[in-house]
Amino acid sequence: MFALLCSIFTYQPKLTFAQGALDIQAEAVIMIEADSGKILFQKNQDTALPIASMTKMMTEYLVHEAVKQGKIKWDRKTTISEYAYEISQDRQLSNVPLENQGTYTVQELYEAMAIYSANGATIALAELIGGTEANFVKMMNAKAKELGLTSAKFVNSTGLTNEDLKGKGPLGENATGENILSAKDCAVLARYLIKEYPDVLSTAAIPVKIFRENGKYPITMINWNKMLPGLGYTYTGVDGLKTGHTSAAGYCFTGTAEQNGMRLITVVMKTNSEAARFAETKKLLDYGFTTYEVKELYPAGYQLKGKKTISVPKGKDKEVSIATKKAVVVPVPIGVKNPYKVSYKLNKKELEAPTKKETKVGYMIIKSTEADDAGFVSGSELKTEVVTKKSVEKANWFILMFRGIGSFFGGLWSSAVDAIKGIF
Template identity: 50%
Template sequence: MKGLNLKKRLRQSAVFCLIFFLTIAAIIQSPKSASADTNTDDLNVKAKSAILVDADTGQILYNKKSDEMLPPASMTKMMTEYLTMKAIHSGKISWDTKVNISDYVYTISQNREFSNVPLRKDYQYTVKDLYEAMAIYSANGATIALAEKIGGSEKNFVKLMNKTAKKLGMKNAKYINSSGLSNKDLGKFASVGGPNDSNLLSARAIAKLAYNIVNDYPDALKIASTPIKMFTAGVDNPIKMVNWNWMLPGFGANMHQYTYEGVDGLKTGHTDLAGYCFTGTAERNGHRLITVVMGTDSEGDRFNETRKLLDYGFNQFSFKTVMDKGQTVKGHKTLPVTKGKEDKVKIAVKDSLKLALKNGEEKGYKPVLHLDKSKLNEDGKLEAPVKKGEKVGYVTLSSKNGKGYSYLNGQDVKVPVVTTEGVDKANWFILSMRATGHFISGVFSSAADMVKGWF
């Protein structure tokens, strides 16, 4: 008996070991269930943080520690650019508005250790003069001059920067000045924060800002994409402003090995604390991407790492029309209608639904209809009258394998679903006849059920 029990225990132990090793193997070999933007494929992006975003939808196509708070250096100026553009488009100022130069601006602008064009206190510059110096040459004095013009003081402008960042959903963004210099660099002119403080932003927050710039004020790219321009305002000898964005095609490969087809923005940044940073954007065949890399080791690295992201985005993804305008969702061509001349109404998407999809994954997504329940009665019907073009819900895309994309604004792309025809309310006579018909039908149905019960 002892021999039999020993054999039985050995067999049980062998089965247990086999199950154990098979389970471990399955865990090792099974794919990780991660969202499509959690790239563990490693592009080997050599930066402290990085992000790749589709500029049309806000889809995040690549993400490396994009929520880590880091000093952005001169990428700070993107918020100054955004607020300047906003002030121009709202009519608060114009490109020709004159700007006086304060002692603060004058002192900073004379320091050529920083990126600057020297400004005069006895000369009035136009907003365009200063904006071009800021966007092309990253001129710090010019940036502060714009901040003072729009905010009344840089301190007030910083309040506006932080308020706008919150409105745009730039989580935890911390602005203490308009230029991106540290308070240590600004010295006695630092008006917000402690003596060793600097601006702090995440790559995701910067990508949100870039997304709003290219979509709200695309004319900003016309200036940001200028490779070289002469600064002539208030100087005897024009100053050659060479754009710090070496990826611009306007330079030509003979000047910079980093040039990249389609790049037209947006902003570089560098301090000893921040390292080398770059927010880039490029468009090819109508498809625009946004990149952010923070904390690379050299000027060339920030462009090399950006190239990796852009190559990945343009080569591995395609901007696809998943649903055409006027297309219906399978199984949901109509909605039932009550108290109308018709008992149903046709529905379809108001606009086309487009997404950046990884090549080969086009069939991995299905449209999902989300009806506006406030438009329906307790029976799930629309009540007449129903207008043509009335919004009744929206459509999103759902991944069949659970690996969807995340978005800068935290929400999926939504396309409104509307009625494609109108349904008038039926008059009292028709409603009465219907009620009578339903009553008679109910009587006959009850009678039929009763007769069936007899047999």
């Protein structure tokens, strides 16, 4: 009886039990914590499915990258092609009407894409950056490979079907095909987008904006993300990211929200209605924010017992202290202290002098003690860099000579001691 009572009061909830009770009505699902990439829930996460307008996350990434690299500027104006114009005039699709041969800034087109999922505006940006949409699609697939999105297959910049593109898209007149990604890769792409270009959220979080209020075709853009403030499915902390819908993709949504210093990224794919994609996302966010909290488990400068130094044979100091470069902050179930174990994986046994402060020597590996833990989007383990804590100058010839002499006589002394021991 005493043992039973102890087990009750020391019980720590397991992730698998909570996940089993969470019924998400979608074909594929994942939820991760943004900073660490820790997977908090998943279902069919590796199944590649059509992603519809969630495609535009990759287009957004490439726009931000082009701006960062100085290839384009937000205030740069571009002329609308006949193709982009024709697609933009189809009001059965999500669009802001563009003028044929009209000029628009990158900022205007980007906002139309990010807020209203405007397809003509997206094509105009793709043509600006890639020269043609076909070339831009090559850039999309190359970037997907670079980011490790193994399930990715992009055939256009928008996520529309070839039929919607009236046969004028990169696939040509008679071809079929849709952009494909797994839920896990959608989350990874969203994570890269948010981490590398956090300004993406300042646009994604805009609930309503008028496109070209004083222009020829002014239109009120109501964000398709109805979890934003005032849009019907409002959820505290939601500020992105991208919805999608085609008959093949169903209603899908890559969402993100931040509460109490923890940002979650969710993906639901192939739900059966607009309401469902937000209802299922709400279930995920409720579960994530009420079950987990982010904790600093290991501070910056953490040293693993027994591996606090690395040898620098020809340095002024014969060894140098090593430690983690950054703090390890991960989500853990509320009330659980630390469900992880750590180890070092060093690249070298010794360093050459001179060596600078914060020279990378390897990684500290963080792995859950739970056998059924879902791991991270990067794999079953999380890595953080281990670096040197100070610089070490190269020892001069005089010091090295005396070290050599010391080692020589030390070796003789050790041999003599061993010989005497052998006698007795």
